[in-house]
Amino acid sequence: MGRQPCCDKVGLKKGPWTAEEDKKLISFILTNGQCCWRAVPKLAGLLRCGKSCRLRWTNYLRPDLKRGLLSEYEEKMVIDLHAQLGNRWSKIASHLPGRTDNEIKNHWNTHIKKKLKKMGIDPVTHKPLPNATEQTQNQQQLHQPVEEQQNQQPLQVDLDPKVDPNKEPETSLESSTLNEDKIVMSPFDTMEPMNGFCTDEVPIIEPDEILMPCAPSSSSTSTSSSNSTNFLEDLQLPDFEWSCNYNDNNDHNTTTMTLWDDDFISNLNNWLINEDDDSDGNQVFDAPLTHFSRMLMDSESWVPGLF
DNA sequence: AAAAGGGTCAACCGCAGGATT
DNA sequence: CAATCCTGCGGTTGACCCTTT
Numbered sequence A: 001m002g003r004q005p006c007c008d009k010v011g012l013k014k015g016p017w018t019a020e021e022d023k024k025l026i027s028f029i030l031t032n033g034q035c036c037w038r039a040v041p042k043l044a045g046l047l048r049c050g051k052s053c054r055l056r057w058t059n060y061l062r063p064d065l066k067r068g069l070l071s072e073y074e075e076k077m078v079i080d081l082h083a084q085l086g087n088r089w090s091k092i093a094s095h096l097p098g099r100t101d102n103e104i105k106n107h108w109n110t111h112i113k114k115k116l117k118k119m120g121i122d123p124v125t126h127k128p129l130p131n132a133t134e135q136t137q138n139q140q141q142l143h144q145p146v147e148e149q150q151n152q153q154p155l156q157v158d159l160d161p162k163v164d165p166n167k168e169p170e171t172s173l174e175s176s177t178l179n180e181d182k183i184v185m186s187p188f189d190t191m192e193p194m195n196g197f198c199t200d201e202v203p204i205i206e207p208d209e210i211l212m213p214c215a216p217s218s219s220s221t222s223t224s225s226s227n228s229t230n231f232l233e234d235l236q237l238p239d240f241e242w243s244c245n246y247n248d249n250n251d252h253n254t255t256t257m258t259l260w261d262d263d264f265i266s267n268l269n270n271w272l273i274n275e276d277d278d279s280d281g282n283q284v285f286d287a288p289l290t291h292f293s294r295m296l297m298d299s300e301s302w303v304p305g306l307f
Numbered sequence B: 001a002a003a004a005g006g007g008t009c010a011a012c013c014g015c016a017g018g019a020t021t
Numbered sequence C: 001c002a003a004t005c006c007t008g009c010g011g012t013t014g015a016c017c018c019t020t021t
Helices: A019-032 A040-044 A050-061 A072-085 A089-094 A101-118 A133-142 A146-151 A187-191 A231-235 A264-274 A289-297
Strands: A155-158 A182-185
């Protein structure tokens, strides 16, 4: 009956990941794609449980991650989405490309929560705090309370084209049966100059849409990273330019999403091939440089859902 | 210069729901 | 159909870093 347990948790390493472990995990996933996480540690030669590998990959190593602080625009998105979805961080994250649920959750707990409290907004209910009438006026300009949103015609943003169009539209933000795929944008959003950007227009990167510069491009700056191992900084992944038709409040016309910094290919190649002297003498990955770019360009080489 | 305190965030834990046997 | 596993999610923790005293 059933299947074998995922991991026995005996002799498995815990705690911060080392650069060496990151190397192994990346090289494994680059060559094999995301398969059964349970098998990953064994196949990749890691003394971690599959869960830990998945977490490390999705929260830290995935090349399509945006790093650095959330922009003002992203913050507003998070606040609005949180008002609709509550603490469903993964749902919120799914509307913010390049951001992870963990990242958003952390940002919410460390930054946004305090900001909202300062502005006199209850971060849980998104309603004005009882003793914060003064601040409330302030915040109303930024983010209207839920009740007022309900009185105004909320803008229905259908984030999922598969949603039945004949469905009764959600009119209450506090509906306990809120369809998480239908996001009611706050009036704040309707007033905010969106420059044509809607959440349902967030471009989804398909693997075959990822353009990998084969030749090293001119130097580009890597995004800030507060990485304990400095691993990604070392990688210097080449920039992936994706044009978003929205502005954040800093008047940026485009948002650059860093996919791979420009020296990634050569760095990774050096790293995995030349520098990879495992203590046990195993070469983790010995594909030539060209293999990488071909693999990354060829959609068929990707396991669906790798990103 | 050192200690204390606070902030940040990567990683772990436990649970739920769906999948598999 | 029941038992078990797998994956993903949200809450929490603790190590590290920065600022203040």
